[in-house]
Amino acid sequence: MKRKEYEAALEPLTLELVSMARWAKATGARIVVVFEGRDTAGKGGAITAVRDKLNPRQCRTVALSKPTEAESTQWYFQRYVPHLPSAGEIVLFDRSWYNRAGVERVMGYASAGEVDAFLAAAPMFEKLLVDDGILLFKYWLTTDQEQQEARLRERLDDPLKRWKLSPIDLAAREKYGAYTKAREAMIKATHTSHAPWTLVDFNDQRRGRLTLVSDLLCRIPDTHKAPDAIAFPELGKAPARETYKVLKPIADFPLD
Template structure:
């Protein structure tokens, strides 16, 4: 299948963005809480997928959670504790750029967690998620899949592009030699945590544009009827000529020169 170009991608995404705005309006009007988990290998495309979901939404309603490594205090807490603090309130949408599944993936493969901790997580995660779902949260879990050849290409792109260099970490480089170990960890995770109440959805992200469209379409299709009409806004005529901005104390800096 041929990769999509930008024009083709935007032509398909634009009407979906209108549906996403409608979804946010529905969540706000009904008080629904929505959690979407984005997991996958390094460079799979989690950031771009999250951007596709949230770009047109109110950032006060839809927020991304991307936690750094736990502090010393957090390391002594119940593992799920620091994630609970970021769950949505009524009408909110939370997108997890990696989530509690760090324990089953990078922490396991890189040796940051013991096997006993990982096994405890795999046993507890379905119960934890059942509690969330039974409390009314709509929970969606996506695994973004990409072949190793794509991973290598994207890592090199990060290395060579100064605007993407910040995305390249020592953990990313170490993951290159642990592709099989990550595969084994993923399969164990899916086997233990793919449940009736919180199933996983795998999306092919070898073509990232097509992957984003697939994910957004699936998310929208799995939500209830989102038809909530926007609140009418009375916007009368101004009644006078528009005024130019005036300054009495300071003046704006010079405009940027366009060649």
């Protein structure tokens, strides 16, 4: 999809997202959106499409690093709980508690017993969230191996994206099948009526973003909330002009 076509299609969805955020603030709704998928699937771009025009004080992204030594001894879900939304907030998880069923399982960071315990506990944990009134949405962004390889190569060749290429990403190239097997087991165990998974094709990332945002908006209750009227009276006199100095470049500025 061409950029101009994508931006034109995204604009009305963005307006709906802004209205949804007003609705959440007015009603005290708590919204959690989980973004999962393979490395390079497009989670960052999808999250940006959702939050770009929203108030960052209301809509925040949670992307946790690996657990600390202390966190590794806690109840597994414990470090995610403090990041759950308060009334009127929207939280976007760039990866989530499902790390245990994906990366940790495939890369051997969690034992088979720990993975089995997680798969049994996750539906119960999510039931507690939903029963308490949290609106929970779980998205898995799908990509073919050919697309993943092309995007990893792009990260390698682009100095502005090189930071995204981690040793785990490189190891994942050889474990495409293992990740597929882990994903299927995860979905089978955690696709529930109270917290279902939605798989979105992200081989074309722009189309994938539009599909995801449209689906999210359709699944949230009626969110139309007109902006509050703001009184903006004319000033009784001409606005004051601020005086300031213009900084000029210094000739022959020493670089050493």
